[in-house]
Amino acid sequence: MGGAxxxxxALVTGGNRGIGREIxxxxxxxxxRIVATATTPEGAERISADLAAQDIGGRGCVLDVTxxxxxxxxxxxxxxxxxxxxxxxxxxxxxxxxxxxxxxxEDWDAVIATNLRAVYRxxxxxxxxxxxxxxxxxxxxxxxxxxMGNAGQSNYAAAxxxxxxxxxxxxxxxxxxxxxVNCVAPGFIRTDMTDGLNEAHRAALMQQIPAGRLGTxxxxxxxxxxxASPQSGYVTGQTLHVNGGLWMG
Amino acid sequence: xxxxxxxxxKVVVEQLGVxxxxxxxxxxxxxxxxxxxxxxxxLVMALEEEFDCEIPDEEAEKxxxxxxxxxxxxxxxxxxxx
Ligand SMILES: NC(=O)c1ccc[n+]([C@@H]2O[C@H](COP(=O)([O-])OP(=O)(O)OC[C@H]3O[C@@H](n4cnc5c(N)ncnc54)[C@H](OP(=O)(O)O)[C@@H]3O)[C@@H](O)[C@H]2O)c1
Numbered sequence: 001m002g003g004a005x006x007x008x009x010a011l012v013t014g015g016n017r018g019i020g021r022e023i024x025x026x027x028x029x030x031x032x033r034i035v036a037t038a039t040t041p042e043g044a045e046r047i048s049a050d051l052a053a054q055d056i057g058g059r060g061c062v063l064d065v066t067x068x069x070x071x072x073x074x075x076x077x078x079x080x081x082x083x084x085x086x087x088x089x090x091x092x093x094x095x096x097x098x099x100x101x102x103x104x105x106e107d108w109d110a111v112i113a114t115n116l117r118a119v120y121r122x123x124x125x126x127x128x129x130x131x132x133x134x135x136x137x138x139x140x141x142x143x144x145x146x147x148m149g150n151a152g153q154s155n156y157a158a159a160x161x162x163x164x165x166x167x168x169x170x171x172x173x174x175x176x177x178x179x180x181v182n183c184v185a186p187g188f189i190r191t192d193m194t195d196g197l198n199e200a201h202r203a204a205l206m207q208q209i210p211a212g213r214l215g216t217x218x219x220x221x222x223x224x225x226x227x228a229s230p231q232s233g234y235v236t237g238q239t240l241h242v243n244g245g246l247w248m249g
Numbered sequence: 250x251x252x253x254x255x256x257x258x259k260v261v262v263e264q265l266g267v268x269x270x271x272x273x274x275x276x277x278x279x280x281x282x283x284x285x286x287x288x289x290x291x292l293v294m295a296l297e298e299e300f301d302c303e304i305p306d307e308e309a310e311k312x313x314x315x316x317x318x319x320x321x322x323x324x325x326x327x328x329x330x331x
Pocket of ligand 1: 013014015016017018019020037038039040043063064065066090091092093094114141142143144185186187188189190191192194
């Protein structure tokens with residue numbers, strides 16, 4: 001298998017299901033060697049099997065993005081194996097929805113740790129090698145909610161908007177080294193996350209989407225693939241919205 | 250065989266893309282050799298690699314001139330005979 005990303009290594013967090021799984025598949029299909037993470041050994045094994053079945057080079061591994069030591073260890077090992085990532089996709093994310101007045105501190109902290117702090121940590125770990133190489137692509141999966149806001153998601157919106165700000169600052173720091181840092185902000189995409197929504201909520205949502213449908217994981221992965229490509233080198237610090245027109249900035 | 254000073258200067262020349270004769274012991278990376286803040290971070294990374302040592306951030310911040318780099322490395326280099 002070959003393509004535009006031959007010879008590159010892509011690290012995709014949360015790669016065992018949903019959007020991350022499709023991102024790993026598409027980047028792999030284009031020739032990148034994939035290291036995709038899950039939080040459980042079973043998840044990691046499933047990734048490895050999945051990739052092998054599609055004839056994509058790479059493996060699954062266990063990673064909790066809130067575990068600093070585990071992230072350092074993974075990167076150290078990848079560097080040792082001469083497979084430090086040239087592409088990092090910070091995709092792992094959680095929701096703990098609750099109206100602000102009912103939100104527990106744990107819900108706030110968990111979402112900030114997983115969706116924001118982990119992006120800072122992993123980007124910092126990966127950029128070292130990218131600086132040496134004078135090449136790198138970092139893509140952070142955020143959300144339309146970070147731009148629009150959404151009742152019941154103050155923690156999630158804060159984390160995702162935080163990632164967008166982080167992205168712009170980091171992009172400025174490393175732009176002169178041919179490293180780009182961008183966000184892809186999905187709208188409402190059919191995954192486990194949105195399958196949890198009730199019917200009424202889903203119907204109300206549909207009305208606001210000019211495209212008249214929920215997005216697919218393929219819609220999001222295609223945007224990530226563009227920002228991961230060598231051709232996107234002059235695009236940095238941006239958020240690419242993939243939302244069927246739900247929000248246009 | 251290169252001594253520490255020569256090796257440090259070689260790294261500086263490579264990292265900052267400056268001429269060898271500009272890299273005097275007194276030269277400041279930022280003021281004399283035109284390094285920006287990211288260049289200095291990369292320079293420290295390159296020194297760590299060349300001398301197989303780790304330079305903690307607090308120490309790295311104090312290395313502003315060629316001489317300071319030479320001093321730091323001389324004091325902290327893993328002892329191994331050539
Ligand atoms: N679905 C949407 O409509 C939508 C819309 C906008 C933005 N997004 C964003 O897109 C990204 C992917 O969402 P998705 O819908 O594909 O989610 P998903 O199906 O719920 O999958 C989430 C992924 O994140 C991983 N993960 C969760 N906590 C983790 C942790 N502490 N450490 C490492 N990995 C962790 C999960 O691993 P395990 O399976 O092992 O738990 C899983 O692979 C998220 O950042 C999300 O915020 C999604």
